[in-house]
Amino acid sequence: MLWANTGAASRTESADVDPLWWRDHTPEYYDGRELLLIDVAATGPTSPVPPGLTRLPAAGEYYASPALAKLIRERPADQLADRFPGRLAGEIGDAALASPDSLVLVSGQDPGALAARPGARQVTTIATALPERCAGDCPGAGTRGDAMTLILSVVAGALLFPVVVFIGTATRLSAATREQRYAAMRLVGATPRQITLIAAAESTLAAAVGTVLGFLLFLLLRPLVATVPFTGDRFFVEDLILTTPQVLAVLLGVPLAAAVAARLALRRVTVSPLGVSRRATPEPPTAWRLAPLLGGLAELAWFVGRRPETTNGQTAAYLTGFLVIMLGLVIAGPWLTMAAARAVAARTGRPATLIAVRRLADDPRAGFRSVAGLVLALFVTTATVAIIGTIDTNRGTLSGDPQTRTAVELGAMGDEPPMAVSVPEPVLAELRAVPGFEGLALAHANPDGLGHDPADPGDRWAPLLTVCTDLAQVPVVGHCAPGAAVAAVPAYGFLSLTTRQATQWPSAPITAEAAAGLPVQSIYVTTDGSTAARERVRTILSRAFPDQHARMVQDWGSAQQKQLAGWRQLADVVLLTTLPIAGCSLAVSVVAGLSDRRRPFAMLRLTGAPLRLLQRVVGLESTLPLLVVSVIAIGTGFGAAAMFLKSQMHYDLVSPGAAFFALVLLGLAASLGIIASTLPLLKRITGPEAARNG
Structure with missing residues (x-):
């Protein structure tokens, strides 16, 4: 509701219209809900009219938002309506409101009487933007001035990586099922360029269809999403829109990402027609892969005690730090997997364990790829729960003791x-x-x-x-x-x-x-x-x-509790989105890995290896990187949360309760269950026919 900034002293005014007396009589509250009360008085027929009104209210009448008008009608007059002298002349239109739940009142006053009230000033234009001194970059705003920009930016980044990992994993699975067909096409004369174009076209077409279906799903779910109070209030459905650049970015970006992923997944086929059956052991990852992860942590550590003064600066600093850490986990994952596999190989003599860790040590990228989405989800979950939990602990008592919540005080x-x-x-x-x-x-x-x-x-x-x-x-x-x-x-x-x-x-x-x-x-x-x-x-x-202002203890905490409620909603969105995506990514990755190694496993079965041994190998190949890198991800999540809280809010990290650790254990158990659920496929895809040369 930018028009509510009309009374800001820094605004420029016009000399071509009759001035309008304007007085913002806030903050006011009713039962913990904030009211926006504006007193106005026209000095002539051309005085500006706020949005949502067809005319200015005359002295002795007022307009109220639909939610406030409903409260006025439903509550006894001595609890609410008697605060507003005059009569209700109509309702304020949606154009003036941030939410269907907004409580707004514009009251008409006598110009002479309003001019004598403290805080009243003349205006000649209705604000359509923030005051110039705050446009886009308000110094010291922090999480108060533009909290949702900062929080939504971090949440968007938190959701982006697991989705990208899932797209890449799903594309690899689809590509793996087509490798032999593409290799056969190479044998009959198809060029690498032709194979690449065919693969890209197939992936791009499927991604484009999925993108269009996604937009249709978005349109269908908009009314439901609008009822979720991310900021403490519901949204208007009309406000949940995408800009043209956003639509174009998705329409072009998703198919392009699918085409690139397909090209990378099929690079072995385009090298040689025998690429499906001849695969060299890749170069082992080096310890330099830890650099991005350490760099992201170092960035967050740098801003402890050096918090940027502007909201845009804070968003750039913290969002970049979290994104670099998530990218660092993905890059460092293969090296951590290799190090863990080599350590286990030096201390075990069990056949299944030796086969699993040797395969992980030889190709740790493939081993980590299957659990990358879940590792990112654990990092996001840990950081989110730690940040929200710490804020809640520090601000959760803003409603006051039960004895103090009974009182009302009038004063400056x-x-x-x-x-x-x-x-x-x-x-x-x-x-x-x-x-x-x-x-x-x-x-x-x-x-x-x-x-x-x-x-x-x-x-x-x-x-x-x-x-x-x-x-x-x-x-x-x-x-x-x-x-x-x-x-x-x-x-x-x-x-x-x-x-x-x-x-x-x-x-x-x-x-x-x-x-x-x-x-x-x-x-x-x-x-x-x-x-x-x-x-x-x-x-x-x-x-x-x-x-004067009559206030209660719960009024002090109302705005911040509302902000906290919005953050909790966003935390729930992150948890309910990243964990299912990570679970699907894990299942798809394990299946892709089985499909990718069907011939080696079939050869092992022909040489006498029991199916149960191969199942233990597959289980260990997924479980070892999952457990090792998950510990790193959880620890990194706590570290990143601690540095963010110290830098942005000067809070010390508060350890989550038992519910968080139970959630982590439950998530890991569910992940192991997903891995176990894919093992029966091993029998079906490793029959004698799979041992034939492609």
């Missing part, structure tokens, strides 16, 4: 000037009459700085003053010293995430009568904790003091 927020008001007795009486009311305390201004200790560097502001008889009504915030009449309480008010029942506030040298005569800077009301009681209190305070 952030950099706003301190509130200094006189509270009419009818307002106090109305508050005490709310069903569920429990206690009320007033915090008064302290013009003489009573109780302030200038020598204490942490005590920068003079405390507020509270009469002890008031303080006794709200024990959750602390108590007075025995015999004291007035206490010196925190300058920022009573609202706190944690209870302060055990806190004894220092006494102030002033009489209760004198303190009660000072202006009020904070009103703190405790209730029974019910939504009805709290929202009735908030409505009374908002109506009596429209230029």
